[in-house]
Amino acid sequence: QVQLVESGGGLVQAGGSLRLSCAASGRTFSSYAMAWFRQAPGKEREFRAAINWSGARTYYADSVKGRFTISRDNAKNTVHLQMNSLKPDDTAVYYCATASRRVAGSDSREYDYWGQGTQVTVSS
Numbered sequence: 001q002v003q004l005v006e007s008g009g010g011l012v013q014a015g016g017s018l019r020l021s022c023a024a025s026g027r028t029f030s031s032y033a034m035a036w037f038r039q040a041p042g043k044e045r046e047f048r049a050a051i052n053w054s055g056a057r058t059y060y061a062d063s064v065k066g067r068f069t070i071s072r073d074n075a076k077n078t079v080h081l082q083m084n085s086l087k088p089d090d091t092a093v094y095y096c097a098t099a100s101r102r103v104a105g106s107d108s109r110e111y112d113y114w115g116q117g118t119q120v121t122v123s124s
Contacts, residue, residue, distance in 0.1 A: 002026035002113040004096045009118030012086055016122070020081040022096030022115055030054075030074035033104035035111060036081045038092035038120075045095070047106035049081060059105060086122045093117040 008020040020036065035050035049070035050059045058070050069082040079096060097111035104110040 002098065004098060004113055004115035006094065006096050006115045006118040009094060009120045011121045011123065014086060014088055014122055014124050016086050017082070017084045018086065018120060020083065020094055020096075020118060020120075022079045022081075024077045024079070024096075024098060029077040029098075031102065033099045033102060033110075034070075034072060034079040035097045035099070035104065035106075036070060036079075037095045037097060037108060038090075039095065039117075040092040043092075045108050046092075047108070048094070050104055050106065051079065052104075053102040057103065061106070083120070086120075088122045088124045090120060091122050092120060094120050 003025045005023045012018055033052050036048040037045050038048055039045045047061050051070045051072050055072045067085045072079045095117045096115040098113045099111045
């Protein structure tokens, strides 16, 4: 059974940084694409960043380019999202997801398994 467990969320002031982590188990982590999405209250789940199976290719939503960095450590079965220059608009629950393919993009339907989410709150 595939499990994804996020950590690293919290409360931070605008302009600050947070590093989210997602620990994966239940299948060969290094074979599959990973991504981060967010969901704010009353809004749809929204793509933030994705990374291919090897870590060589990354993709970002326009609103986070230059501020967020996705990375993965296949030896430790973890994926990270480094978030810098945070804004109040970044406030949401952040979800880690994995696809059953080596490369995946921004469509949430490409992803088969999801974590339980971690809250990120950015105060002004």
